[in-house]
Amino acid sequence: MARRYSPAASRDVESAMRKRKRGTLKRGKGGKGGKVKSRKQAIAIGLSEARKKGKKVPKRRKSKK
DSSP: OOOSSOHHHHHHHHHHHHHHHHTOOBOSGGGOSOBOOOHHHHHHHHHHHHHHTTOSOOOOOOOOO
């Protein structure tokens, strides 16, 4: 079975988690929002950064309406 995420994408998520622990990870466009406290949100930010860099990450799930 093929990997869903590239190792490079995993490193982006790792760095986002470390930033969250240090208290330097911000939410919102340009980091103008408040600090991120949620673990899930830190993972989402790491994955979106990996997507922007063009790394192998599955597409975002569509929200249920």
